[in-house]
Amino acid sequence: MTSPLLEQLIEAFRVLPGVGQKSAQRMAYHVLERERDGGRRLSQALAEAVEKVGHCARCRDFSETEVCATCASPSRGAQLLCIVESPADRLAIEQATGYRGLYFVLQGRLSPLDGIGPSELGLDRLGDRLGEGEVQEMIIATNPTVEGEATAHYLSQLARGHGVKPSRLAHGLPLGGELEYVDRGTLSHAFGSRSEIPQ
Amino acid sequence: MTSPLLEQLIEAFRVLPGVGQKSAQRMAYHVLERERDGGRRLSQALAEAVEKVGHCARCRDFSETEVCATCASPSRGAQLLCIVESPADRLAIEQATGYRGLYFVLQGRLSPLDGIGPSELGLDRLGDRLGEGEVQEMIIATNPTVEGEATAHYLSQLARGHGVKPSRLAHGLPLGGELEYVDRGTLSHAFGSRSEIPQ
Numbered sequence: 001m002t003s004p005l006l007e008q009l010i011e012a013f014r015v016l017p018g019v020g021q022k023s024a025q026r027m028a029y030h031v032l033e034r035e036r037d038g039g040r041r042l043s044q045a046l047a048e049a050v051e052k053v054g055h056c057a058r059c060r061d062f063s064e065t066e067v068c069a070t071c072a073s074p075s076r077g078a079q080l081l082c083i084v085e086s087p088a089d090r091l092a093i094e095q096a097t098g099y100r101g102l103y104f105v106l107q108g109r110l111s112p113l114d115g116i117g118p119s120e121l122g123l124d125r126l127g128d129r130l131g132e133g134e135v136q137e138m139i140i141a142t143n144p145t146v147e148g149e150a151t152a153h154y155l156s157q158l159a160r161g162h163g164v165k166p167s168r169l170a171h172g173l174p175l176g177g178e179l180e181y182v183d184r185g186t187l188s189h190a191f192g193s194r195s196e197i198p199q
Numbered sequence: 200m201t202s203p204l205l206e207q208l209i210e211a212f213r214v215l216p217g218v219g220q221k222s223a224q225r226m227a228y229h230v231l232e233r234e235r236d237g238g239r240r241l242s243q244a245l246a247e248a249v250e251k252v253g254h255c256a257r258c259r260d261f262s263e264t265e266v267c268a269t270c271a272s273p274s275r276g277a278q279l280l281c282i283v284e285s286p287a288d289r290l291a292i293e294q295a296t297g298y299r300g301l302y303f304v305l306q307g308r309l310s311p312l313d314g315i316g317p318s319e320l321g322l323d324r325l326g327d328r329l330g331e332g333e334v335q336e337m338i339i340a341t342n343p344t345v346e347g348e349a350t351a352h353y354l355s356q357l358a359r360g361h362g363v364k365p366s367r368l369a370h371g372l373p374l375g376g377e378l379e380y381v382d383r384g385t386l387s388h389a390f391g392s393r394s395e396i397p398q
Contacts, residue, residue, distance in 0.1 A: 002260045002267035002286075005248045012244035015237030017229045018222070029287050030216045031245070032252055032261055033306070038214030039249040045211035046242035049204045049227070050235045061201045062231055068201035087201075088228050107232070 006032070058129075060122050061087050061105040070103065077101050081129075081164075082139040083155055085109050085148065093141060101139070104129070109142060110151040121151075123158065130162035137165045144171060205231070257328075259321050260286050260304040269302065276300050280328075280363075281338040282354055284308050284347065292340060300338070303328075308341060309350040320350075322357065329361035336364045343370060 006028055013024035031039040055061065056068035063069075070076060080101025084090045090103050106121040118124065129135065138159040142148035156166035172190040173182055182190075205227060212223035230238040254260065255267035262268075269275060279300025283289045289302050305320040317323065328334065337358040341347035355365035371389040372381055381389075 002255060002258075002262050002269055003248075003252055005244070005252050005263050006261050009244040009248040012237070012241040015230070015234050015241055016226045018225075023217070025287060025290070026217075027215045028248070029285070031214070032248065033285075035214050036249045038211070039245050042211040042214055043242045043245035043249065045204070045208045046230070046238050046245070049202075049208040049231065050238040050242065053202050053204050053231055056201060059201075062205050063201045064204050070201055086228070086232075088224060091224070 055107075059103050059105055060107055060125075061090055061103060075100070078134045079136040080139060081135045081137070082141055083126075084141045085143055085151075089141065089143075106142070106151070109145075109147045110154055111147050118154070123154075127158060127162070130159065130164050135162075135164050137167055140166055140168050254306075258302050258304055259306055259324075260289055260302060274299070277333040278335040279338060280334045280336070281340055282325075283340045284342055284350075288340065288342070305341070305350070308344075308346045309353055310346050317353070322353075326357060326361070329358065329363050334361075334363050336366055339365055339367050 009028045009031075010021070010024045013019055013027045014021070019027070031042075052064045053062050054064065056063035056065075056071055058067050058071040061068055061070070065072075077100055080099075081104055082090075082093065082099065082101060083104050083106065084093065085106050085108065087105055087107075090105055093099060093103075104122075104126055106123075108116050108121055110116060110118070110121065130138070138155065140152045140155050142151045142155070152168060156168075159166035170193075171186065172193060173179065173186065179187070208227045208230075209220070209223045212218055212226045213220070218226070230241075251263045252261050253263065255262035255265075255270055257266050257270035260267055260269070264271075276299055279298070280303055281289075281292065281298060281300060282303050282305065283292065284305050284307065286304055286306075289304055292298060292302075303321075303325055305322075307315050307320055309315060309317070309320065329337070337354065339351045339354050341350045341354070351367060355367075358365040369392075370385065371392060372378065372385065378386070
């Protein structure tokens with residue numbers, strides 16, 4: 001390579017998820033050939049975000065303020081609390097649904113083998129929050145994986161212990177999916193959980 | 200979104216080639232969740248490269264020095280000059296072949312409709328260089344596209360005008376390809392350019 005700085009840039013791009021040697025090269029060349037201004041903006045945005053974005057003290061989602069805009073908003077109801085594993089999950093729910101309650105982001109899932117227990121997920125703080133008495137329903141939106149289910153089970157017991165109603169997102173056939181291609185577990189669950197068609 | 204800085208970072212990632220909204224989100228979350236150090240390094244590398252990487256005065260490839268390491272190297276022969284369209288093409292040749300001559304990077308191809316003529320590709324400087332009399336063969340490695348072929352034709356005339364032998368990369372079947380799936384143009388060319396098998 002003709003330029004050590006270019007080599008260093010290619011290496012640095014590989015920190016991004018799904019970016020290997022070839023994509024990193026393409027990105028570096030693209031920025032240098034056509035997007036120097038965009039590259040400057042990205043460098044700036046990265047530096048600022050990495051230094052200043054921390055976690056909201058209420059919901060543990062990313063925030064550069066002590067309490068994030070959602071938690072501080074007076075227009076969101078504090079009776080509903082939706083628990084998600086990651087900020088990306090929270091964003092997906094926010095974009096897909098008309099949910100107007102609050103969130104709590106675990107930033108992970110219970111996984112004792114990896115040393116991730118209740119305190120790593122901030123569940124002590126969640127317990128305190130449930131103890132405040134405002135929350136009436138805890139909507140558990142962890143992923144439908146083994147660890148996600150175990151986390152959901154733990155959360156539901158935590159909720160009941162504080163007199164809060166736990167609920168779980170519905171499982172079943174995805175909209176627009178074809179029965180033939182749905183995995184067995186989902187199909188079996190959807191079959192067992194069938195509901196009467198209202199008149 | 201809970202954080203304006205995060206939003207700004209996602210937007211900034213979209214400057215990269217092949218990165219849409221979803222990938223940009225994934226990159227931003229990944230950096231903030233798991234790779235803050237990597238993010239810092241990337242920010243630094245980007246800022247440095249964007250400010251300091253210019254073009255080599257000899258070959259027009261990216262370089263942060265006046266003349267790049269390849270052009271300055273005494274171990275590379277100045278009799279052979281390989282012309283490529285982009286730094287990525289140069290890198291591909293450098294990695295795939297044992298070529299020990301020099302390069303000249305056009306940073307584009309002739310395209311009169313887009314206002315890209317000989318001077319935009321540095322062909323005046325290339326002409327001066329051929330005039331120095333050191334170069335004996337010009338290996339034209341522009342892409343086998345319509346514009347690449349037109350550029351190759353122009354270059355071959357430029358070379359001949361300076362008494363330099365122009366050559367072109369071989370066209371034909373790609374190694375490991377299957378005849379059945381090769382496009383007609385390539386197959387027809389390979390058929391017409393068949394060579395006798397040496398004894």
